[in-house]
Amino acid sequence: MTWRLWVVPVLLLALGAGCAATTRWDAEYERAPQAVRADWDLARRRCSRCHSLERVFLQLELDNDRDDVRWTVEDMARRPSSGIAPQEVEPITGALDWYRTRQNPR
């Protein structure tokens, strides 16, 4: 009985919030050119496996150039169970760098 009391409201809360929300990542997807959209979505799936996507936005505020972005993506890809295949490093770097240059051109 205790289980049911706990599970039901949490699930309802989660589903309600999930149905209602549009995220910052979604908004950027809408702004992205067609050539970037698929890679932006790939970055979402890979990065969110281990941490929040807000952490990606915070890091991109600090990155100075594309090599900075690639440095991070390569570092993440080398971590155990990152789920990032070697051939995905460049597409993810490209999508994140598109956001960086748009937000913070240097």
Added chain:
Amino acid sequence: MMSRLVLLACVFCGVLGAQAADPPAPRTAPAPRSGDADAPLFRWRVGASLGAGYSALLVKPEHDRSMPNAGMQGEFALWGRVTHRDSGVSANLRVCWGCHGLELEEAALAWRPLPVFSVRAGRLNVHAGSFNARHDFNTRATLTKPLTRMMGGMVRQTEFNQGVLPAPYVDNGVNAALELDFGAAAMRLDGYVLAGLKGVGNDIAFDRSRNFPDNNGEPSFGATFGLETPLLSLHLAYLWGNYDADARRSYQIASADFGARLGPVTLEGEIAWRQTQFTRAGSPGGEDQFWKWGWWLQADWNIVDTLRLTLAADSLNVKGIYLASFGPTPNAALAVTDDNNRVIRGTLGLSYTTVGGVLLRLSGEYWEFSDFNDAWVVQAGIGWAF
């Protein structure tokens, strides 16, 4: 029970049906790297991971102190990394002030003499199991850790003497890695020479294992194998060493873990096993052994990018040694249980990340013990990392 299963089945069928697997991806053309002359001589980065959490232990009798980390806890970590452009050598540093006071979690150089070969040396995060590489307080969807790697957040922590191996497992030593890139997949082989886990009496002690001096003057060894593909990650690890000062009692640890992404659901699982030698009264040591093993399975459903629902189940077993109020013992007269103990835990959690990255978490756990009273644990936490 049936309604619980139906509810879980509905949730998973809906999620998996919505997006069966990640579609293939690479599209944008690779861009050239900056020329060496354009790149800065040093590339550096700093970060922090800060947070606090509250854990309420709900068990009879009240005021039970069997979970050391019950109540308010905090973890405060700072890290930095710097890489030299010409040599490719990088230095990694991470310090954490948390459950054990100030700890040096990483102070290591990383050198890559060949594109496929790298060496780390110093105080290392030993990647024995992929969870160890993601142990950060603000990386996990819940405040707790798997029972295979449980430390102070465990109910009956003293009796069980924690999990199979610590997370993070930090040790002084050298790590050599061979990385092979197959495009759609990457393979990695690691070898470690380490000071090793340490202990006194009849078991490894995670707190003593953090000490810098090597207690027995003999190295311990480890090897890992990792496979990364877009659909599945697989990681195997093996560690061997002597944990006592006389180097007479050995341990062997083996673990296997996987991670997979199915649409908005991330699945992770691990099996970890340890064989530990111990000493009976009057014996020179090394002729008796007990086993500690466990498993962990977790599903994280990203309802949206900022909201995550977590379901997890895990277990820890200890066989071949009795449990006393001070920890495992071969002496049946001091024991409070028999020599075959098990705990199973179910966890349900919800985490939300605000704009700006503040992570809010709430979870509930049910602990079912074979030889102790069952318990509920409710946890709530707030954290931020960059």
